[in-house]
Amino acid sequence: MQKTMFVQVRDTKIHIIKKGNGFPIFILHGGPGMDHISLGYKFDPLMDEFCLLYVDLRGHGKSERVDNNSLTVKDMAKDVTELAKELGYKKYAVLGHSFGAFVALQHAVNFPNEHALTILMNGSISTEGLAEYQQDCLKHLNSEIVDKMMKETTQAQIIFQSSNQSLEDLDIFIRELVKSKFPLYFPISNNSIEEFMPFYQKAHIDGYILNLMATNNYGGFDLTNQLHLVTNKVLVITADKDYICDPKISQSISDKIKGSELHIIKDAGHYPFFDQPEKTLHIIRKFLKKQEI
Numbered sequence: 097m098q099k100t101m102f103v104q105v106r107d108t109k110i111h112i113i114k115k116g117n118g119f120p121i122f123i124l125h126g127g128p129g130m131d132h133i134s135l136g137y138k139f140d141p142l143m144d145e146f147c148l149l150y151v152d153l154r155g156h157g158k159s160e161r162v163d164n165n166s167l168t169v170k171d172m173a174k175d176v177t178e179l180a181k182e183l184g185y186k187k188y189a190v191l192g193h194s195f196g197a198f199v200a201l202q203h204a205v206n207f208p209n210e211h212a213l214t215i216l217m218n219g220s221i222s223t224e225g226l227a228e229y230q231q232d233c234l235k236h237l238n239s240e241i242v243d244k245m246m247k248e249t250t251q252a253q254i255i256f257q258s259s260n261q262s263l264e265d266l267d268i269f270i271r272e273l274v275k276s277k278f279p280l281y282f283p284i285s286n287n288s289i290e291e292f293m294p295f296y297q298k299a300h301i302d303g304y305i306l307n308l309m310a311t312n313n314y315g316g317f318d319l320t321n322q323l324h325l326v327t328n329k330v331l332v333i334t335a336d337k338d339y340i341c342d343p344k345i346s347q348s349i350s351d352k353i354k355g356s357e358l359h360i361i362k363d364a365g366h367y368p369f370f371d372q373p374e375k376t377l378h379i380i381r382k383f384l385k386k387q388e389i
Contacts, residue, residue: 102158105178107166111158112179113150116143119389121189121215122176123150124196128167128314129270129306131157133299135193136292138369141377146384151179153199157300164308168315173203177210187389189213191380194341194366198317201326201349205319208327213387215380217333218366220341221349222318230280233339241279248276263304270303271296280339281366288370323352330356331383333376335364357383 099114113132123139125132132150139148152159153172176199180188190212192200197219204214220226234242256269275296282288309315330353334346343360350358359379364371 103179103182105175105182108154108160108162108175110154110160110175110179111152115140115148115150116146118146119187119189119384120147120149120180120183120185121191121384122179123148124153124172124176124190124192124199125151125156126194126196127153127156127306128195128309129156129302129304130195131300133157133295136295136370138373139191139377139380142381145381149179149183151176153196155305156302167305167309168312169198169202169317170206170315172199173206176200176203177207180210180212187211189215189384189389191215191217192219193217193369194219195314197341198314201319202317204326204328204330205322208325210328212328213384213389214326214328214330215333215383216330216346216349218335218338218341218346218368219349220345221320221323223314224318226341229342230277230340233280236283236337236339237279245276245279249273252276266303266307267301268303270306271301274301282371283337283339283365284363284371288365288367292367292370323349326353326356329387331380332356332358333361333368333379334359335361335366335368335371337364338366338368340366 101112101114102109103112125135131152142148154175155162155167176190190200190203197216200214200216201219252269252272256265259265278289332346332350334343350356361368361372361375369376
């Protein structure tokens with residue numbers, strides 16, 4: 097069973113795809129500038145026991161546009177709390193992947209007294225050093241793949257610079273730019289890229305939001321010295337070949353959150369639920385089922 101909802105929270109309406117019944121899980125996509133479709137609905141097998149709520153973060157996907165000043169990780173974290181209230185959930189889980197994990201971690205820091213579980217997948221504690229880490233990880237790819245990436249990146253830049261540089265042109269440029277970096281996102285197998293591609297093509301890519309949030313450091317996202325505020329149950333998932341968000345940072349997050357649980361999935365990249373879907377879902381299901389929900 098699938099239901100489309102638009103839920104009013106504060107200054108905007110948030111678009112949600114609801115699947116299944118049971119204990120609710122808010123699922124937050126990566127980005128910024130992406131939407132829930134980019135997750136490929138790979139968490140759907142969980143809906144036999146849980147209620148999945150695929151969220152388009154504020155200003156993203158089919159959610160309403162918002163004032164630029166409210167495009168921050170803190171505002172998106174606040175939205176999750178308000179969504180839970182509006183939907184009548186006193187207990188719930190927040191599962192965030194990549195940028196969505198930034199939001200999920202911010203939620204855990206800002207709202208420690210809520211009866212919420214937190215699942216952080218392939219995230220980070222701040223944006224510091226991410227670009228440098230990704231650049232350094234190019235050494236793990238063979239030279240032919242790196243050369244191809246560089247050529248595709250350059251070609252995308254040339255096309256954009258010769259265009260009218262409208263918002264539509266920016267969206268196209270960002271889509272092609274991210275696509276050129278797929279070998280970093282999916283270093284394990286081309287099969288994962290092929291499976292991901294149809295969802296990526298359908299996903300709404302907003303280059304303006306990505307550029308805006310990146311320029312503003314995601315609204316000042318840096319939780320390096322705030323993890324002691326987290327009191328809820330936390331599951332941290334990363335992958336041994338995540339070349340986008342350093343697995344060592346996930347290890348550090350887990351080390352600093354008392355009682356958290358860490359899993360490093362082997363032979364997987366930034367999207368372990370594409371590279372190792374059964375392992376990923378097993379870890380999530382096991383974590384949820386042993387909690388008092």
